[in-house]
Amino acid sequence: MRIGALRSLLPLAAALCVAPLTHAQDADYSHYVSPWKTHWDYSGPRGPQHWSALDPDYVLCNTGKQQSPIDIRGAQKAALPALRFEYRGEPLRYLINNGATIRINYHDAAGSGNDLLLGEERFQLLQLHFHRPSEELVHGKRYDMVLHLMHQASDGHVLGVAVLLRNGGANATLQQLWDHMPKTEGQVGLEGVSFDPAGLLPRELGYYRYQGSQTAPPCSEGVTWIVLKMPVEVSAAQIAAFAQLFPHDVRPPQPLNARIVEESE
Ligand SMILES: [Zn+2]
Numbered sequence: 001m002r003i004g005a006l007r008s009l010l011p012l013a014a015a016l017c018v019a020p021l022t023h024a025q026d027a028d029y030s031h032y033v034s035p036w037k038t039h040w041d042y043s044g045p046r047g048p049q050h051w052s053a054l055d056p057d058y059v060l061c062n063t064g065k066q067q068s069p070i071d072i073r074g075a076q077k078a079a080l081p082a083l084r085f086e087y088r089g090e091p092l093r094y095l096i097n098n099g100a101t102i103r104i105n106y107h108d109a110a111g112s113g114n115d116l117l118l119g120e121e122r123f124q125l126l127q128l129h130f131h132r133p134s135e136e137l138v139h140g141k142r143y144d145m146v147l148h149l150m151h152q153a154s155d156g157h158v159l160g161v162a163v164l165l166r167n168g169g170a171n172a173t174l175q176q177l178w179d180h181m182p183k184t185e186g187q188v189g190l191e192g193v194s195f196d197p198a199g200l201l202p203r204e205l206g207y208y209r210y211q212g213s214q215t216a217p218p219c220s221e222g223v224t225w226i227v228l229k230m231p232v233e234v235s236a237a238q239i240a241a242f243a244q245l246f247p248h249d250v251r252p253p254q255p256l257n258a259r260i261v262e263e264s265e
Contacts, residue, residue: 032187035098040217042100048251051217061219067254068160068212068225069135075208075263081119083161083205083226088114089196094189097182100216100249102242103129104177104195114197116151116161118226123151123159128197132242135215135250136162136227138208143231144239147200148215159224160212163200168233173199178241202230210261215251229263 038055040046046054052062061067096103105127106113114125127150134146145165152158165171176195182188208227214220 030094030189032096032185034185036217038217042249042251051219055217058217058219060213060221061217064213064219064221065255065257066211066213066221066259067219068215068223069137069251069253070210070212070256070259070261071137071140071253072208072210072227072261073139075261077265078262080207080209080262080264083207084117085198085201085205086115086117087125087196087198087201089194092190092193092195094187095177095180095182096187097185097245098129099185101129101131101246102177102181103127110154116149116159118159121153121157123153123157125197126150126152128200130165130242130246131215131249132239132246133248133250134162134164135253136164137253138164138227138229145234145242147232149197149200157224158220158222159226162225162227163202164228164231165234165239166231167236167239170235170238171200171232173197174234174238178238181241181245183245200232202228202232204230206230206264208261208263210259212254212259 038058040051040054040058042048049062051058092104096105106125108114108124110124116123116125129148130145131148132145134143136146143164144167147163147165149161149163150158151161173196176193180188180190180193206229208229210225212221212223212225214223
């Protein structure tokens with residue numbers, strides 16, 4: 001019953017993910033298919049100012065009032081629930097370059113994947129990907145990169161975790177991916193890579209929280225964003241390797257409008 005209910009939610013999951021998972025969630029994911037039917041870009045005539053005009057499915061991008069990313073400032077301290085990451089290592093089967101970023105899709109059955117507990121609510125990791133520099137600003141400051149870990153609860157609630165990455169020591173977990181980074185749009189099959197996303201998390205889990213959206217078309221809203229305060233170090237060489245493929249895969253900060261940003265105590 002629960003599995004059946006979850007299956008019926010998968011199209012919803014597809015609609016809400018940063019890049020829709022319509023194809024990636026199919027049983028056969030051995031072949032790469034672009035998640036977007038209409039091409040968009042981070043600059044020029046298909047850039048962020050024009051996303052809504054490119055496709056009716058992208059209309060929220062320039063009309064939504066709860067869009068992401070934002071510049072985090074004026075946060076209000078609040079008694080927010082603790083985060084508990086129940087991540088684990090598992091073999092990676094493939095790594096994607098979707099033309100906008102490097103990305104991992106997860107296909108775990110409910111209850112067998114990488115979970116995140118926020119208070120009583122349980123979320124499962126659906127995909128992770130990177131931006132350079134960070135899309136989020138904190139008090140006007142941008143970081144060298146950001147990791148986005150996109151989760152979903154069984155009721156469809158989407159939760160993104162942003163891990164700010166800054167120039168420092170090399171990260172061994174990141175290097176496992178970078179060693180196999182597809183240089184052009186498509187995917188590469190992997191063998192013998194056991195990957196644990198917990199290796200990309202900071203030591204301390206204080207965070208900012210606000211309601212926002214996917215930061216790429218279709219810019220779907222209803223996404224709870226958790227931005228971890230403590231950054232994680234990656235090396236200059238690791239940043240440069242990503243920048244060679246994606247020098248600027250970043251949407252500009254969006255108006256906060258009536259939203260409130262909360263900060264864990
Ligand atoms: Zn992202």
